Amino acid sequence: MRRLLLILLLWGSAHAQDITLPEYERVVLDNGAVLLLAEKHDVPLVGLQAAVRGGTAVDPAERAGMAGLLATLLQKGAGRRDAATFAEAAAGVGGDISASANIESTTISAEFLSRDAGLMIGLVADMLMRPILAEDEFLKERDRTIALIQAAKGSNVNALMPSYANAFIFGEHPYGSPPFGDEASLAELEYDALRQYYADHFGGDRLVIAVVGDFDLETMKAKLASTFGGWAPAGAALPELTGAPRIEGRRVLLIDKPGTAQTYFWIGNVGVPLTYERRAELRLANTLFGGRFTSMLMTALRVESGLTYGASARVEQYTAPGLVTIRSYTETSKTVEAIDMAVGVLDRLHRSGVSDEMIASARNYIMGQFPPTLETASSLAEMFAYLELNGLGRDYIDSYGAALEEATPVSVHNAISDVYPTSDHLVFVLIGDAAAIRDDVAKYGPVTEMSITEPRFRP
Numbered sequence: 001m002r003r004l005l006l007i008l009l010l011w012g013s014a015h016a017q018d019i020t021l022p023e024y025e026r027v028v029l030d031n032g033a034v035l036l037l038a039e040k041h042d043v044p045l046v047g048l049q050a051a052v053r054g055g056t057a058v059d060p061a062e063r064a065g066m067a068g069l070l071a072t073l074l075q076k077g078a079g080r081r082d083a084a085t086f087a088e089a090a091a092g093v094g095g096d097i098s099a100s101a102n103i104e105s106t107t108i109s110a111e112f113l114s115r116d117a118g119l120m121i122g123l124v125a126d127m128l129m130r131p132i133l134a135e136d137e138f139l140k141e142r143d144r145t146i147a148l149i150q151a152a153k154g155s156n157v158n159a160l161m162p163s164y165a166n167a168f169i170f171g172e173h174p175y176g177s178p179p180f181g182d183e184a185s186l187a188e189l190e191y192d193a194l195r196q197y198y199a200d201h202f203g204g205d206r207l208v209i210a211v212v213g214d215f216d217l218e219t220m221k222a223k224l225a226s227t228f229g230g231w232a233p234a235g236a237a238l239p240e241l242t243g244a245p246r247i248e249g250r251r252v253l254l255i256d257k258p259g260t261a262q263t264y265f266w267i268g269n270v271g272v273p274l275t276y277e278r279r280a281e282l283r284l285a286n287t288l289f290g291g292r293f294t295s296m297l298m299t300a301l302r303v304e305s306g307l308t309y310g311a312s313a314r315v316e317q318y319t320a321p322g323l324v325t326i327r328s329y330t331e332t333s334k335t336v337e338a339i340d341m342a343v344g345v346l347d348r349l350h351r352s353g354v355s356d357e358m359i360a361s362a363r364n365y366i367m368g369q370f371p372p373t374l375e376t377a378s379s380l381a382e383m384f385a386y387l388e389l390n391g392l393g394r395d396y397i398d399s400y401g402a403a404l405e406e407a408t409p410v411s412v413h414n415a416i417s418d419v420y421p422t423s424d425h426l427v428f429v430l431i432g433d434a435a436a437i438r439d440d441v442a443k444y445g446p447v448t449e450m451s452i453t454e455p456r457f458r459p
Contacts, residue, residue, distance in 0.1 A: 021394045029229045032205035036384040038212045046213030047378030048110040049385040053206040055104045057174040065181015066197050071101040076137040079126030095120050111378045114214040125227050135191045146186050153452050157431045158264050165266045165429040167458035168253040173244040183455035203234030210384035213377040243320040246270045247427050250445030256434035257452045263335040263432030268325030269421035274317045274390050280403035281415035287362040289313045289349050300345050307338040336440045343423050353413035363404050
């Protein structure tokens with residue numbers, strides 16, 4: 001499932017106070033599986049989102065990458081179909097089906113014509129309950145993932161920043177596990193361990209299925225109940241997640257890539273969970289700070305100084321607090337200048353807050369961005385599953401528009417104070433030429449250094 005920090009739906013209106021969800025039915029089966037169904041007859045398509053609670057957060061510490069590898073293998077044959085036959089079955093009716101591993105769930109997304117619902121639901125059921133998990137496919141995908149990580153270290157280091165930053169800031173917390181593993185952990189993964197992982201973490205008691213589209217509600221409910229209602233529970237209990245503490249003081253992780261012309265950097269700390277009550281104010285604040293092209297960070301680092309082509313801020317929220325980060329890059333000789341400027345903008349956000357005019361601008365931006373992305377059956381199914389997985393009721397959306405309208409400079413500043421780290425409590429993660437920047441970046445705090453050739457992301 002694509003990460004959704006805040007989900008909005010404009011149901012036929014451009015006014016924030018009119019944001020509401022369409023009606024949907026929630027059914028809990030005897031085995032604990034949850035069904036979420038909504039009829040939408042204005043399109044011939046059906047969108048389906050099946051999510052199994054767990055995800056990369058339940059990867060064993062010494063076997064990071066297990067969930068990601070399993071999600072890939074779910075697509076490599078299931079039921080009586082091998083990988084090629086399975087792919088042809090969906091493509092033959094114009095359907096689309098894929099699996100992915102996220103921090104707190106493994107999901108299968110499908111989209112298909114309503115007339116092909118029986119076939120496509122059967123394919124989803126095979127992926128979840130009867131995956132082949134062939135050993136040759138396991139070995140091939142494990143080695144392929146290692147090769148992709150190695151290739152990224154050579155030509156796409158920015159793609160690895162989440163793994164380095166999560167590992168350094170979260171440490172041994174489950175959120176610190178690299179989502180697709182690292183070279184060392186993947187090399188140690190064994191086929192039997194993957195099959196045991198599937199048995200431990202896949203089952204009907206962890207299943208959420210959301211279906212939206214052109215179908216008869218009672219018929220679809222009966223089909224899903226008969227298909228998934230008998231799936232046995234997962235073999236192990238779902239671990240309970242607690243929040244990681246915020247980092248006190250400053251510290252630096254420097255990943256050495258000799259000779260590189262640019263420094264990629266993240267600056268941040270641990271933030272807040274999805275249940276944070278000032279979500280509207282937080283979204284407004286982040287839009288203004290680093291969530292759009294005209295943000296404070298982009299204006300300072302790109303438009304006014306020309307230090308980078310891109311600078312942004314992101315607030316990640318899960319069951320437990322995720323990261324709050326500033327993200328950018330610059331040429332090696334400008335590393336300290338760019339970082340100093342980014343920290344200065346953060347200081348200004350804390351010191352000056354935002355005005356009524358800025359809030360109005362951010363509100364208009366938010367209200368213009370989301371409606372087109374949540375009009376399809378698939379996007380609605382994804383959103384329903386997201387709410388269920390995170391224990392959020394429909395009021396999480398229905399009350400959101402009013403909260404946007406009611407936000408004031410004072411309430412937004414309170415969110416800024418709650419969520420964004422101050423400049424004296426920051427973690428800096430940099431990938432760059434250590435010989436050129438090592439001494440200069442030491443001013444930001446104690447430096448931990450590692451080579452980009454090391455097979456792990458955690459120092």
